[in-house]
Amino acid sequence: MKPRIAVFKFASCDGCQLQFLNAEEELLKLTGQVDFAYFPEASSRMREGPYDITFVEGSITTPDDARRIIRVREQSRYLVSIGACATAGGIQALRNAADIEQYRRVVYPKPEFISTLSTSTPISEHVRVDFEIWGCPVNKDQLLAVTRSLLSGAKPTLPTHAVCTECKRRGNVCVVVARGEPCLGPVTRTGCGALCPTFNRGCYGCFGPADDQNMEAFTQMLAQRGITGDEAARRLRGINGYVSPWRETADAIATKK
Amino acid sequence: MPSRRRSRTIRVDYLTRAEGESALHIKLRDGEVEELRLEIFEPPRFFESFLRGRDSREAPDLTARICGICPVAYQMSTVHAFEQTYGIAIDPAVRELRRLYLCGEWIESHALHIHMLAAPDFLGCDSILTLAEKNREAVERGLRIKKVGNAIVAALGGRSVHPVGACIGGFTRTPRRDELNGLREQLLAIRDDAIECVRWVGSFDLPAVERDIEFVSLRHPNEYPMNEGRIVSSKGIDAAVDNFEDYFDEEQVPYSNALQSKVKGRGAYFLGPLARMNLNFDRLGTEAAAAARATGIPWPNANPYTSIVARAVEVLYAVDEALRIIEAYHLPSAPAASFQVRAGIGRAITEAPRGSLFNVFETDDNGLIHSARIVPPTAQNQAQIEADLRELAPELVNHPKEEATRMCEMAIRNYDPCISCSTHFLKLEMERA
Numbered sequence: 001m002k003p004r005i006a007v008f009k010f011a012s013c014d015g016c017q018l019q020f021l022n023a024e025e026e027l028l029k030l031t032g033q034v035d036f037a038y039f040p041e042a043s044s045r046m047r048e049g050p051y052d053i054t055f056v057e058g059s060i061t062t063p064d065d066a067r068r069i070i071r072v073r074e075q076s077r078y079l080v081s082i083g084a085c086a087t088a089g090g091i092q093a094l095r096n097a098a099d100i101e102q103y104r105r106v107v108y109p110k111p112e113f114i115s116t117l118s119t120s121t122p123i124s125e126h127v128r129v130d131f132e133i134w135g136c137p138v139n140k141d142q143l144l145a146v147t148r149s150l151l152s153g154a155k156p157t158l159p160t161h162a163v164c165t166e167c168k169r170r171g172n173v174c175v176v177v178a179r180g181e182p183c184l185g186p187v188t189r190t191g192c193g194a195l196c197p198t199f200n201r202g203c204y205g206c207f208g209p210a211d212d213q214n215m216e217a218f219t220q221m222l223a224q225r226g227i228t229g230d231e232a233a234r235r236l237r238g239i240n241g242y243v244s245p246w247r248e249t250a251d252a253i254a255t256k257k
Numbered sequence: 258m259p260s261r262r263r264s265r266t267i268r269v270d271y272l273t274r275a276e277g278e279s280a281l282h283i284k285l286r287d288g289e290v291e292e293l294r295l296e297i298f299e300p301p302r303f304f305e306s307f308l309r310g311r312d313s314r315e316a317p318d319l320t321a322r323i324c325g326i327c328p329v330a331y332q333m334s335t336v337h338a339f340e341q342t343y344g345i346a347i348d349p350a351v352r353e354l355r356r357l358y359l360c361g362e363w364i365e366s367h368a369l370h371i372h373m374l375a376a377p378d379f380l381g382c383d384s385i386l387t388l389a390e391k392n393r394e395a396v397e398r399g400l401r402i403k404k405v406g407n408a409i410v411a412a413l414g415g416r417s418v419h420p421v422g423a424c425i426g427g428f429t430r431t432p433r434r435d436e437l438n439g440l441r442e443q444l445l446a447i448r449d450d451a452i453e454c455v456r457w458v459g460s461f462d463l464p465a466v467e468r469d470i471e472f473v474s475l476r477h478p479n480e481y482p483m484n485e486g487r488i489v490s491s492k493g494i495d496a497a498v499d500n501f502e503d504y505f506d507e508e509q510v511p512y513s514n515a516l517q518s519k520v521k522g523r524g525a526y527f528l529g530p531l532a533r534m535n536l537n538f539d540r541l542g543t544e545a546a547a548a549a550r551a552t553g554i555p556w557p558n559a560n561p562y563t564s565i566v567a568r569a570v571e572v573l574y575a576v577d578e579a580l581r582i583i584e585a586y587h588l589p590s591a592p593a594a595s596f597q598v599r600a601g602i603g604r605a606i607t608e609a610p611r612g613s614l615f616n617v618f619e620t621d622d623n624g625l626i627h628s629a630r631i632v633p634p635t636a637q638n639q640a641q642i643e644a645d646l647r648e649l650a651p652e653l654v655n656h657p658k659e660e661a662t663r664m665c666e667m668a669i670r671n672y673d674p675c676i677s678c679s680t681h682f683l684k685l686e687m688e689r690a
Binding site: 010011012013014015016018019021022024025028031036039042043044045061062064065090091092094095098102103104106107108116120136137192193195196198199200201204206231234238239 | 373416418419422
């Protein structure tokens with residue numbers, strides 16, 4: 001029997017599961033090897049678990065979803081969270097440090113009808129996660145590589161070093177050194193192909209914290225360019241702002257002024 | 258003879274092959290619709306709240322995250338709004354590149370919707386995977402087209418989902434002429450595919466309906482509309498983008514607690530490829546217009562089911578437009594115009610694949626966002642989707658549940674709804690009588 005795959009969505013933009021559809025010919029090849037038992041964005045045929053591999057996109061932001069993810073875990077042999085929302089709470093986790101009541105009132109005239117938690121949290125804060133693929137969006141090749149590893153019974157691995165390494169390998173001119181542009185590359189996990197520096201701009205941290213980061217040096221680099229206080233904190237308070245140690249560093253910078 | 262039951266409830270718990278999470282609830286009594294709710298359980302993400310206090314220069318990276326399928330449209334409407342506030346003049350060559358960027362998104366998003374989300378409905382399949390078993394050629398053609406759309410976005414933004422190249426004033430990097438030559442080859446290679454795609458979807462057995470619909474889109478003096486133009490409608494609206502709020506309103510309807518966009522004093526309206534084509538057929542160019550006519554479908558028309566054909570025609574238009582832009586391309590003198598931030602209000606509409614996306618941003622002296630309002634096309638289409646379902650509903654009694662569900666889903670998919678986008682969608686409360 002073909003391995004059964006499921007793709008579940010929580011609070012997100014759909015961009016990470018779209019990477020499956022963006023796999024195009026690879027997707028058709030993959031469907032020869034697996035059974036997409038639950039993938040409502042792609043198929044009307046939704047079947048119950050158990051699932052061999054479950055991909056989870058999105059963060060937990062409602063009481064219903066906090067219950068739903070537990071059921072998803074129970075039905076899944078191997079659970080992979082995909083993308084910044086699922087691994088870090090995503091951009092919507094900016095609410096975590098804010099007044100949610102005010103957030104509700106800003107968007108909705110009748111805020112009392114909005115059922116939402118005051119936080120947006122990663123899947124790993126709710127259930128055991130077997131593997132995480134970071135990125136906003138996830139890299140299609142990483143997604144396929146992890147899928148292939150799991151199908152062949154191998155333990156998936158992805159690099160966790162900083163964007164800088166990849167940027168050097170691409171032969172980019174450093175945007176910090178040459179243009180004085182602040183860049184999160186030194187503290188951000190590789191995986192995008194050092195896209196932003198290749199496009200003449202600083203990295204903004206889509207792939208979350210690297211393993212070998214030095215937050216103190218990073219803060220100094222910003223300060224040397226006159227970026228301090230809230231302005232500096234905002235650099236870290238983005239797509240992966242809720243995750244350690246970026247959250248703590250941003251809080252420390254913001255209060256120091 | 259189908260039995261005519263007095264009362265019937267139809268529930269679709271999870272609308273599939275759409276971006277985002279929604280459900281449908283219809284209650285019929287004596288052939289009349291008693292309740293009809295398109296329920297959106299996609300959780301709100303509060304973009305308009307967390308954008309407050311952020312730097313306007315960060316905004317295109319943030320608003321892109323509203324939608325993984327149409328991030329370019331969000332980036333474009335965002336940067337155009339701030340460029341209005343800051344009084345930035347855009348280099349004509351950069352303006353053309355932005356059109357190219359959006360052509361890429363139209364191609365990938367439309368090809369995705371036609372082949373992966375909608376076509377299975379018309380061919381009795383539950384997904385593209387089963388469609389591929391039946392008609393592999395059509396699926397492979399669709400994937401080829403989609404891939405070139407993605408390649409265009411990636412050429413200008415580095416990647417197709419949440420690209421990084423767009424900024425206020427232009428792009429952070431503009432491609433050299435020779436970099437675009439590869440894209441030109443790829444576009445030429447799928448041109449026949451795009452023509453065949455129009456013919457293919459034009460041959461589908463589309464339900465024949467005629468509805469009283471107000472179509473709304475941008476209209477430009479001499480181009481098919483993308484980032485600029487006036488707001489026009491099939492019932493006589495002709496207004497500047499700055500006056501959007503004078504004509505359109507978001508209101509709460511008592512039964513659903515949902516914000517629904519309405520034309521003030523009139524009601525629901527229809528955005529998207531069919532609206533654009535109905536209002537801009539004369540701007541399509543000879544090739545796309547000829548392909549559209551060859552389907553035998555009259556244009557303009559008021560049958561929402563012809564949306565899939567309009568989408569295919571727009572793919573062909575976008576392929577030809579992209580080729581035109583690439584062939585005339587010369588490297589802009591600078592990738593982006595320099596500018597000074599200042600306090601003010603800026604409004605913009607971009608024609609996202611699914612229709613007009615309106616946003617308005619207010620900034621302070623330091624270029625920090627004071628307020629943001631983003632009105633995505635699917636939120637605006639919601640009232641029209643419900644209106645269509647209301648007309649369809651009495652027919653549903655005569656069909657078994659599975660077929661009734663499929664008919665409802667098909668009617669909703671005409672709008673290629675992108676529910677993740679729609680921060681204005683609420684979770685609707687269930688009525689418990």
